[in-house]
Amino acid sequence: MVAPDERFTRAPKYYAVKQHLLELIDTLQPGSPVPTERLLTAQLATSRTTVRQALAELVGEGRLVRRQGSGTFVAEPKVSWPLQMTSFTEQAAATGHAATTELIEATREKAGDAVAERLGLHPGGLVHRIERLRLVDGTPMALETSHLSAARFPGLARLLKRGDSLYRVLRDEFGVEPVTAEETIETAVASPREAEYLQTDTGAPMLVLSRHSFTAAGEPVEWVQSWYRGDRYRFVTRLSV
Amino acid sequence: MVAPDERFTRAPKYYAVKQHLLELIDTLQPGSPVPTERLLTAQLATSRTTVRQALAELVGEGRLVRRQGSGTFVAEPKVSWPLQMTSFTEQAAATGHAATTELIEATREKAGDAVAERLGLHPGGLVHRIERLRLVDGTPMALETSHLSAARFPGLARLLKRGDSLYRVLRDEFGVEPVTAEETIETAVASPREAEYLQTDTGAPMLVLSRHSFTAAGEPVEWVQSWYRGDRYRFVTRLSV
DNA sequence: CAGTGGTCTAGACCACAAT
DNA sequence: TTGTGGTCTAGACCACTGC
Numbered sequence: 001m002v003a004p005d006e007r008f009t010r011a012p013k014y015y016a017v018k019q020h021l022l023e024l025i026d027t028l029q030p031g032s033p034v035p036t037e038r039l040l041t042a043q044l045a046t047s048r049t050t051v052r053q054a055l056a057e058l059v060g061e062g063r064l065v066r067r068q069g070s071g072t073f074v075a076e077p078k079v080s081w082p083l084q085m086t087s088f089t090e091q092a093a094a095t096g097h098a099a100t101t102e103l104i105e106a107t108r109e110k111a112g113d114a115v116a117e118r119l120g121l122h123p124g125g126l127v128h129r130i131e132r133l134r135l136v137d138g139t140p141m142a143l144e145t146s147h148l149s150a151a152r153f154p155g156l157a158r159l160l161k162r163g164d165s166l167y168r169v170l171r172d173e174f175g176v177e178p179v180t181a182e183e184t185i186e187t188a189v190a191s192p193r194e195a196e197y198l199q200t201d202t203g204a205p206m207l208v209l210s211r212h213s214f215t216a217a218g219e220p221v222e223w224v225q226s227w228y229r230g231d232r233y234r235f236v237t238r239l240s241v
Numbered sequence: 242m243v244a245p246d247e248r249f250t251r252a253p254k255y256y257a258v259k260q261h262l263l264e265l266i267d268t269l270q271p272g273s274p275v276p277t278e279r280l281l282t283a284q285l286a287t288s289r290t291t292v293r294q295a296l297a298e299l300v301g302e303g304r305l306v307r308r309q310g311s312g313t314f315v316a317e318p319k320v321s322w323p324l325q326m327t328s329f330t331e332q333a334a335a336t337g338h339a340a341t342t343e344l345i346e347a348t349r350e351k352a353g354d355a356v357a358e359r360l361g362l363h364p365g366g367l368v369h370r371i372e373r374l375r376l377v378d379g380t381p382m383a384l385e386t387s388h389l390s391a392a393r394f395p396g397l398a399r400l401l402k403r404g405d406s407l408y409r410v411l412r413d414e415f416g417v418e419p420v421t422a423e424e425t426i427e428t429a430v431a432s433p434r435e436a437e438y439l440q441t442d443t444g445a446p447m448l449v450l451s452r453h454s455f456t457a458a459g460e461p462v463e464w465v466q467s468w469y470r471g472d473r474y475r476f477v478t479r480l481s482v
Numbered sequence: 483c484a485g486t487g488g489t490c491t492a493g494a495c496c497a498c499a500a501t
Numbered sequence: 502t503t504g505t506g507g508t509c510t511a512g513a514c515c516a517c518t519g520c
Contacts (some may be wrong), residue, residue, distance in 0.1 A: 310485080
């Protein structure tokens with residue numbers, strides 16, 4: 001059989017399913033289960049594919065979480081994260097949370113053209129590539145990849161081995177302090193690798209924050225890209241004229 | 242028949258299709274067509290559903306655009322949009338673009354609890370609710386919903402009828418100038434209504450910018466939520482210590 | 483009109499969690 | 502073992518585009 005297509009209906013059927021679920025979610029507490037996919041299929045007289053399309057959007061919006069083998073549940077509300085020049089560790093502490101960092105990889109490699117330009121290096125110059133997982137209260141928050149000039153910060157990788165704050169190492173060991181930055185924020189989609197580190201699904205919507213930071217003298221220090229789960233975090237910033 | 246499941250393959254099949262398409266996209270110019278869904282299905286020995294899952298992610302990432310009845314094409318690169326206190330009109334002019342605004346709706350209504358609190362009103366106080374479509378060089382960029390106190394800005398709706406800049410009306414008619422703002426940025430999913438105004442698809446990833454602006458005296462002026470297509474725009478901001 | 487993407491169905495097998 | 506979500510298939514009809 002095929003879609004009923006009620007002739008003058010504009011909204012696709014999965015959207016009606018989604019609205020039905022939104023009403024249900026509003027009556028439930030975070031953590032409560034919603035009906036199983038097969039039950040919704042029967043209740044709403046549709047196919048499982050259609051139900052899953054509606055569920056997928058609600059998961060993407062951070063309204064539901066799926067747990068394979070277990071069920072689908074109402075999600076916790078989003079968490080706000082400030083955009084400031086202060087370090088990750090200080091930011092978390094300021095809001096009363098315990099920040100930790102796991103070093104995933106610290107290597108030296110040849111800079112691609114884009115990275116070389118951002119760091120003011122010749123194409124092919126060596127850079128540190130540092131990949132870290134940021135956790136708040138033990139749950140993964142962001143996956144960060146930093147690039148810094150290898151010539152300017154010799155031995156940096158070794159100094160970071162114990163999960164020290166990058167900004168602290170830069171200040172204490174190299175006397176460098178980034179004071180301004182240009183940030184770009186965009187949406188993206190989680191790859192399997194990112195999804196695994198952040199405990200979410202391939203294809204989940206992400207917020208990608210790219211920071212290009214500079215010293216007071218205007219010298220580029222770092223170029224870092226941080227991937228946040230878009231269903232769990234939102235960014236907050238202050239503007240003035 | 243069912244998925245082959247090559248036993249030790251971790252990545253889902255649609256992800257391999259996606260990678261295949263990414264390589265193809267890198268060899269093509271924006272605007273070039275990619276193979277049709279049915280052709281990809283045959284070429285990659287899979288089902289159309291699987292091909293469409295891969296295409297959907299690439300569309301969400303802003304790498305491809307679909308045109309019903311026509312085909313699927315390589316997308317234009319994303320456009321950067323600065324986060325500043327200047328008005329939309331000035332921002333566009335500064336980057337050499339022609340900004341226009343369509344007034345969709347301007348009504349007075351009772352404020353919900355959240356809006357009343359943000360504007361410093363008693364619950365149920367009257368507010369202007371102004372919905373506008375922002376266009377740059379004729380293409381829709383953002384769908385904006387502004388809330389302002391009706392008591393403080395009498396007759397505002399009438400003054401905006403000709404598409405004047407809201408900030409100009411506030412300054413010239415009421416002597417009010419917002420100088421600071423708190424902004425939050427998050428991801429969301431387009432509803433059919435938003436999708437129609439922004440000429441995209443229901444379910445497309447969006448960037449939602451909420452701005453809460455204040456006068457120099459710290460009085461709240463406006464609370465506005467702007468929906469941008471996440472596949473087409475990214476936000477840029479400057480930070481300093 | 484033929485061909486494109488858009489939606490939906492019914493059903494299969496898989497991986498994982500709870501019992 | 503049972504039931505959950507995860508992935509995939511094959512095929513249907515629809516809406517729209519362009520010849």
